[in-house]
Each structure stands twice: as structure tokens, then as C-alpha cells.
Amino acid sequence: MxxxxxxxxxxxxxxxxxxxxxxxxxxxxxxxxxxxxxxxSQRDVIVHANRGDICAADGRLLASSLPYYQIRMDFRAHGLTDSVFRADVDSLALCLSRFFNDKSARDYRNMLWKAKYRTKKNRYFLINRRKINYNGLKKIKNFPLFRLGKNKGGLICEQENRRIQPHLNLANRTIGYLLEGEQKQKIGKVGIEGAFESELKGVDGISIIQKLSGRWLPVNMVEPKDGNDLITTIDVNYQDVAQSALEQQLIKYNARHGSVVLMEVKTGAIKAIANLGFDEKSQSYKENYNYAIGEATEPGSTFKLASVMALLEDGYVGPMDSVDTGNGVYSFYKEKMRDSHYGGYGKITVQEAFEKSSNVGISKLVNEHYKNKPRSFINRLYEFRLNEPLGLDIKGEGIPSIKYPDDPTWSGVSLPWMSIGYAVEQTPLQTLTFYNAIANDGKMMKPRFVKELRYHGEVIREFDDEVLKSKICSNQTLEYVQNMLEGVVLRGTSRNLRNANYSIAGKTGTAQIADKNKGYKVKVYQASFVGYFPADDPMYSCIVVVNRPNKTKGFYGNQVAGPVFKTIADKVYAMSYSMHPIKVDEESIEPLVPVSLNGFKADLDNVFGELDIEIANEDINSDWVMTSRKDSIIEYKYRTVKKFVVPNVKGMGVQDALYILENAGLRVQVKGMGSVAKQSLRPGSYFKKGDRISISLS
Known part of the structure; x- marks a missing residue:
């Protein structure tokens, strides 16, 4: 117990x-x-949203996400029995060999057989590492076995979206690209892709899947919201012209890199932006860095515009005042300033000093008037907004540099050298924005790359023009410098850019830039040209910068950068009909006399009398007349109506035509609207009363 x-x-x-x-x-x-x-028993699966497209101003795609697929095979699929597999494995191997063209059909057959019978981990077996597009996927779905579906054929397609730029390298760096983020997802980091990441990426959804009867099935879903499409200001045609012209010149002068920006004067919209640098690996020019936005360097002579504007604004000089450039060499302390023109220009006007780009002339004027008050000069440059970044949406803007007199590096030569574009730094886009303000009558516009956002075709946001400074100088100064800039092309350093069809205004720049290791001891140059066109009614401004051209081939701004500007301007002018002046041929102007239909003479007499129009042959003895316009008068001609003879009613209104034909005894059928253009019976032929006639109006 x-x-x-x-x-x-x-x-x-x-x-x-x-x-x-x-x-x-x-x-x-x-x-x-x-x-x-x-x-x-449940899982949350993220459903990624479709990233928005980036488009040109006319809607053409600049960047879009396209699906690509990796092909796998589930050899443990319930319907993929031995009999089904063995019946079609040879045919499938042959199709895969022909499609991927990397292995023989025998190799593919051995690979599939091994995966089916000799490998334990034969689920989601990778058929080929190459990812295929949607058209390729449609072909593969028709292959033997795969056409049977996922359960019986074992086909598994893993989708991955790739960001594609259809126009290859056009504005590649400005459009930007995607990089892998912290959670392995692709996010925009560079250019427009990065600046508008939040608008383009959309909102991911969530799919809740639950295990039921051994299978994972979707039971609930939060739908993803696609990203917005972004419409840029870039014109694909202008972009192609700018990039092609720049590349040809870089090749010709064996330059290290270069950039071009084309801007719409009134709005600041960027119509084209090209950045090309020499790639050692491929031995060709590629867009690997956005020099126009990110590279701040000494601009050289293009900065002389700001110096002359400061002198004019402060009232120290006028365009016709003179300056003695001597023999083209002048010493500031121990440093010698030289003009590019050997022997100098002697005594010239301020306007000539600018048009000829005299270093001695401009630096002497600035030093003479601001030597004892350099802060006044620098403050004036600051008023022109040359010391501030543009605040672009695109990241990586270079910081402009214009040092103040209390800077530790300031010296007695700082002022004269700054006046000609040394010891200061500007990016090409910052320089262009300043010149664009001159073309825009003093209003400085912020460069703009994006026009609007759309969601599935509907505009949800428009980006307005943004003014950085409403007026950078007085109207009098504007008038002076606009004439000077036009004079550079007409009489100065850029006479090679003169054009018979339209006028150009601008300024050359040839700067000796510092080498990273050897400073200014090695003569390395940067050539530039910046301006706008047409000069009398500016529509576009443009800057061209070519860095480190081979000095044995040429390095001056008018020689290296100027031709690129002219090529772009010529093509833009040819494609922009609004820029073409309307030519009026005086001989072709028609007199201000109305076109008249043929008709009843008494009615026509009343109308022309009221309009005070002179009539030739007014006394003609005919009830019905034909009219013709001759110079500034109307001329009458006989139109007789005989019995049983088909009248000529061409050119008459339908009312008069019906009156004549029906009174003559004809039965009339009318087609169309307007005046009589055709009649079925020939005028002058005989007819019987009651005959039918058809008249066509137009």
C-alpha cells in the first residue's frame, strides 16, 4: 500500500x-x-514604393527606375515531379543556353540535374547571375517547365529596380544617382536625386503574410505610395549641344576638365549644365564631378566686371575717363602687374581698359581710389552678393571667398590682385549668376533646376522663380557695363565671337591657377568666357570654363572657351524662333482692301460705299458682277446671265448663286459652306428647264 x-x-x-x-x-x-x-505564423514584409521619374522640361525621361529580375528555380515545388522534370529538362537547358549565351546546353542540363537530385539545398537555386529586363522575363516565362507556373515549373523571379538614365551621360552628375543606405536600400545622395530624395522616394507599404496550411499567404496590406515625378528645367537638345561642344574643345586643347552652364535670363532656369573631366582609366572625358557647382577657383579677368562696377557705383570714374597703362607693366611694391598685350596700350579710356582686359588699367584704378579705404571696395563687392553661396538645392556648392582687410593674409598687393580676379574664389555658376543679373537689368535670380512636381501626371507643386537680390546696382551703372560687355565682342578681346544674326555681350577670362604642389611656379591656366545673348534683348546667359588646356596649343579665354560659347549660342539661336527678328517685306504687304465675293452689283455698291472703298468700272452696265482686288481698289467685271445657258456662279455667296440658278430654271443641290468653289454643269453650256445642278461651297 x-x-x-x-x-x-x-x-x-x-x-x-x-x-x-x-x-x-x-x-x-x-x-x-x-x-x-x-x-x-505572421510576418511583415516591406513593399517598396516606385521611385518617381526625373524628366526634362519637355517631359522626356532623364532618370527612371526599371525592373530587373534574377531567375531562380524551386526544385522542391509540389508539382515539379520527377516525370515532369525529366520530360522537359533537356529542352529547358537548350533554351537557357541560347538565351544567356554563356554555357552549352549540356552544361545547363548537368547543372539542373545536379541541383534536382544531388544537392540538398535545392530550393531557390540560382539559374544565372545575370539580371534580365522585363522583355527577357517574358521570353523566359515561355521556356519549357517555366511555362507551367511557379508550383509545377518552379520558376521564381526576384525583382530589383535599377535607376536608368536613358540619355546616357547627359547632365549625369547634376541629375545624380543612388547609393546604398544604412538599411541596404537605395537612396539619392548626389545631384537632383539627393536634393529631392523625399519627393522622389515615395512611401513604402507593408504586406502582412500569415502561415496557413504550411503556406505563407498575404492577409493584409498597407499600399505603398509611389514617388512624385520631377520635371526639371533642362532642355535635352541644348544639353546635347553644350556637352558635345565642350567635349570637342577639351579634346582639341588636351584640357584636364571643363564645364558649361546655360541659364534663362529672366527666370534663372538652368537649361543645360555639362561637366567633363579626363578619366585616366578609360582615356576619355566623363562626368565624374560637378565642377560648375562645386569647384571654387580664382576666376581671373571675368571678375573685372565687379571691379569696374564698384568704381562706377562709387562715382570715382566714368566710361570715358582715362587711365595710363604705360608699357603694360606696373609694379605694386615688389610685385609686377603685366598686360597680356606686349608693349601695353598706353593711355586709354576706362571702357577700353575693360574691353581690352587690361590688368594694369583696372588694377591701377582700383588701387588709386581704394588703397586707403579697402573696406569700401570689399563692402561694395559684398553688396553685389559675390561673397555668399547661392543656396542651391543640390548639395556640394563651393564656398565663394573674398577676404576682408582684417584677414591675416591681407597685404599691400591684395587689392590690385583681387581687382583682376586673383586672391578671390568663385564657382562658375556663381560667376554666371552675377553676369545674368546684368543681363536681367540688375535683378539677380537664384539658379533653378526644377520646374514642377507631378503625381501620376497631375501637377502638385510648381517651383517659382526666386530673386536673390532685386537690384545689384544703379540703372546708370547697368547701362555703362552693358555697353562695355557688348564692346568686348565688338571691339575688344572677343572679336572672334561677333555674329551677323544676333549680338553677344560678355567677358573673357584667362587666369593662371595654382598647382597643388608647386603653386604659381608652374604656369597652369584656366580659360573662361561668360556672357549673354542677344545683347539687345537678353534671353540666355552662359559660362564656359576650361581648366588646364595645353598651353602650347592655346590658353586664352577667347581662343579656348569663346568658341564653345559661340557654338552653343548659334545652336540655341537657330532652335529658338522667338529670338529671330521679324523681317517685314514692304513689297509683300497686301493692301488693306477686303476680299469680296462675286454678286449682285447694287448690293456691292452699297457695301463698298459704306466702307469708302474706290471702285474701278463702277459704271459697268450689268446686274451681276465679278470682283477682283487690284492694289487698293475693287474692280468690277461683267457677269452675264443668258436664257438656257448655265450661269457661272463660281466665287458667289450661296444666296446669290441660288437666286441666279433657280431663276434660270435649274434645280440646285448645295454641298458645304462658304462661297461657290465648284459647279457640276459647265458654265456656258445649254440646259433644259428642270435639270439638276450641284454646287460645292468652301
Missing amino acids: WRVGAIYTLVLIFAILIVGRVVALQLFEGDKWRSKAQTL
């Missing part, structure tokens, strides 16, 4: 422990285990 009692006691204790554990699980650990059970 004690043995039975001991067993009974143990069973009772064990039962009490089980009940206690059940109660503990329910009351104290229930939430924990229920949550774990749910994770084993």
Missing part, C-alpha cells in the same frame, strides 16, 4: 506542477508567448 501511496503522491504533485505552470503561463507569460507564436 505504501508503494501505491507513494506513486499516487508523485502523480498528484506532478499534476499540481503542470496546472501551476499552465496558470503561470496564462497569467504572467501569456503575452510573451502569444507574441512569439504570432511571429512564427
Whole structure:
């Protein structure tokens, strides 16, 4: 009995422990285990949103996400039995060999056979590392076995979206690209892709899938919201012209890199931006860095515009005042300033000093008037907004540098050298924005790359023009410098850019830039030209910068950068009909006399009398007349109507034509609207009363 009692006691204790554990699980650990059970039977799967497209101003695609697929095969699919597999494996291997063209059909057959029967991990087997597009996927879905579907044929397609730029490298760096983020997703980091990441990426959705009867099935979903499409200001045609012209010149002068920006004067919209640098690996020019936005360098002579404007604004000089440039060499302390023209220009006007780009002339004027008050000069440059970044949406803008007199590096030669574009730094786009303000009558516009946002074709936001400074100088100064800039092309350093069809205004720049290791000891140059056109009614401004051209081939701004500007301007002018002046041929102007229909003479006499129009042959004896316009008068001609002879009613209104034809005894059928253009019976032929005639109006 004690043995039975001991067993009974143990069973009772064990039962009490089980009940206690059940109660503990329910009351104290229930939430924990229920949550774990749910994770084993449910999963949250992120459904990525479609990234918005980036388009040109006319809607053409500049960047778009296209689906690509990696092909795998599930050899444990329920319907993929041995008999099904063996019946079509040879045919599938042949199709795969022909499609991928990397292995023989025999190799593919051996690979598939091994994956099916000799490999344990034969689920989601990778058929080929190459990812295929949608058209390729449609072909593969028709291959043997794969055409049977996922369950019986085992085909698995893993989708991955790739960002594609259809126009290859056009504005590649400005459009930008995607990089891998912290969570392995692709995000915009560079250019427009990075600046408008939040608008382009959309909102991801969530798919909740649950395990039911051994299979994962979707039970709920939060739908993803696609990203917005972004319409840029870039014109693909202008972009192609700018990039092609720049590349040809870089090749010709064996330059290190260069950039071009074309801007719309009134709005600041960037119509084209090209940045090309020499790639050692491919031995060709590629767009690997946005020099126009990111590279701040010494601009050289293009900065002389700001110096002359400061002198004019402060009232120190006028365009016709003179300055003595001597023999083209002048010393500021121990440093010699030289003009590029050997022997100098002697005594010339301020306007000539600018048009001929005299270093000595401009630096002497600035030093003479600001030597004892350099802060006034620098403050004036600051008023022109040359010391501030443009605040672009695109990241990586270079910081302009115009040091103040209290800077530790300031010296007695700082002022004259700054006046001609040294010891200051500007990016090409910052320089262009300043010149664009001159073309825009003093209003400085912020460069703009984006025009609007669209969601599935509907405009949801428009980007307005943004003014950085409403007026950078007085109207008088504007008038002076606009004439000077036009004079540079007409009489100065850029006479090679003169054009018979339209006028150009601008300024050359030839700067000796510092080498990273050897400073200014090695003569390395940067050539530039910046201006606008047509000069009398500016529509576009443009800057061209060519860095480190081979100095044995040429390095001056008018020689290296100027031709690129002219090529772009010529093509833009040819494609922009609004820029073409309307030529009026005086001889072709028609007299201000109305066109008249043929008709009843008495009615026509009343109309022309009211309009005070002179009539030739007014006394003609005919009830019906034909009219013709001759110079500034109307001339009448006879139109007789004879019995049983088909009248000529061409050119008459329908009312008069019906009156004549029906009174003559004809039955009339009318087609169309307007005046009589055709009649079925030939005028002058005989007819019988009651005959039918058809008249066509137009």
C-alpha cells in the first residue's frame, strides 16, 4: 500500500506542477508567448514604393527606375515531379543556353540535374547571375517547365529596380544617382536625386503574410505610395549641344576638365549644365564631378566686371575717363602687374581698359581710389552678393571667398590682385549668376533646376522663380557695363565671337591657377568666357570654363572657351524662333482692301460705299458682277446671265448663286459652306428647264 501511496503522491504533485505552470503561463507569460507564436505564423514584409521619374522640361525621361529580375528555380515545388522534370529538362537547358549565351546546353542540363537530385539545398537555386529586363522575363516565362507556373515549373523571379538614365551621360552628375543606405536600400545622395530624395522616394507599404496550411499567404496590406515625378528645367537638345561642344574643345586643347552652364535670363532656369573631366582609366572625358557647382577657383579677368562696377557705383570714374597703362607693366611694391598685350596700350579710356582686359588699367584704378579705404571696395563687392553661396538645392556648392582687410593674409598687393580676379574664389555658376543679373537689368535670380512636381501626371507643386537680390546696382551703372560687355565682342578681346544674326555681350577670362604642389611656379591656366545673348534683348546667359588646356596649343579665354560659347549660342539661336527678328517685306504687304465675293452689283455698291472703298468700272452696265482686288481698289467685271445657258456662279455667296440658278430654271443641290468653289454643269453650256445642278461651297 505504501508503494501505491507513494506513486499516487508523485502523480498528484506532478499534476499540481503542470496546472501551476499552465496558470503561470496564462497569467504572467501569456503575452510573451502569444507574441512569439504570432511571429512564427505572421510576418511583415516591406513593399517598396516606385521611385518617381526625373524628366526634362519637355517631359522626356532623364532618370527612371526599371525592373530587373534574377531567375531562380524551386526544385522542391509540389508539382515539379520527377516525370515532369525529366520530360522537359533537356529542352529547358537548350533554351537557357541560347538565351544567356554563356554555357552549352549540356552544361545547363548537368547543372539542373545536379541541383534536382544531388544537392540538398535545392530550393531557390540560382539559374544565372545575370539580371534580365522585363522583355527577357517574358521570353523566359515561355521556356519549357517555366511555362507551367511557379508550383509545377518552379520558376521564381526576384525583382530589383535599377535607376536608368536613358540619355546616357547627359547632365549625369547634376541629375545624380543612388547609393546604398544604412538599411541596404537605395537612396539619392548626389545631384537632383539627393536634393529631392523625399519627393522622389515615395512611401513604402507593408504586406502582412500569415502561415496557413504550411503556406505563407498575404492577409493584409498597407499600399505603398509611389514617388512624385520631377520635371526639371533642362532642355535635352541644348544639353546635347553644350556637352558635345565642350567635349570637342577639351579634346582639341588636351584640357584636364571643363564645364558649361546655360541659364534663362529672366527666370534663372538652368537649361543645360555639362561637366567633363579626363578619366585616366578609360582615356576619355566623363562626368565624374560637378565642377560648375562645386569647384571654387580664382576666376581671373571675368571678375573685372565687379571691379569696374564698384568704381562706377562709387562715382570715382566714368566710361570715358582715362587711365595710363604705360608699357603694360606696373609694379605694386615688389610685385609686377603685366598686360597680356606686349608693349601695353598706353593711355586709354576706362571702357577700353575693360574691353581690352587690361590688368594694369583696372588694377591701377582700383588701387588709386581704394588703397586707403579697402573696406569700401570689399563692402561694395559684398553688396553685389559675390561673397555668399547661392543656396542651391543640390548639395556640394563651393564656398565663394573674398577676404576682408582684417584677414591675416591681407597685404599691400591684395587689392590690385583681387581687382583682376586673383586672391578671390568663385564657382562658375556663381560667376554666371552675377553676369545674368546684368543681363536681367540688375535683378539677380537664384539658379533653378526644377520646374514642377507631378503625381501620376497631375501637377502638385510648381517651383517659382526666386530673386536673390532685386537690384545689384544703379540703372546708370547697368547701362555703362552693358555697353562695355557688348564692346568686348565688338571691339575688344572677343572679336572672334561677333555674329551677323544676333549680338553677344560678355567677358573673357584667362587666369593662371595654382598647382597643388608647386603653386604659381608652374604656369597652369584656366580659360573662361561668360556672357549673354542677344545683347539687345537678353534671353540666355552662359559660362564656359576650361581648366588646364595645353598651353602650347592655346590658353586664352577667347581662343579656348569663346568658341564653345559661340557654338552653343548659334545652336540655341537657330532652335529658338522667338529670338529671330521679324523681317517685314514692304513689297509683300497686301493692301488693306477686303476680299469680296462675286454678286449682285447694287448690293456691292452699297457695301463698298459704306466702307469708302474706290471702285474701278463702277459704271459697268450689268446686274451681276465679278470682283477682283487690284492694289487698293475693287474692280468690277461683267457677269452675264443668258436664257438656257448655265450661269457661272463660281466665287458667289450661296444666296446669290441660288437666286441666279433657280431663276434660270435649274434645280440646285448645295454641298458645304462658304462661297461657290465648284459647279457640276459647265458654265456656258445649254440646259433644259428642270435639270439638276450641284454646287460645292468652301
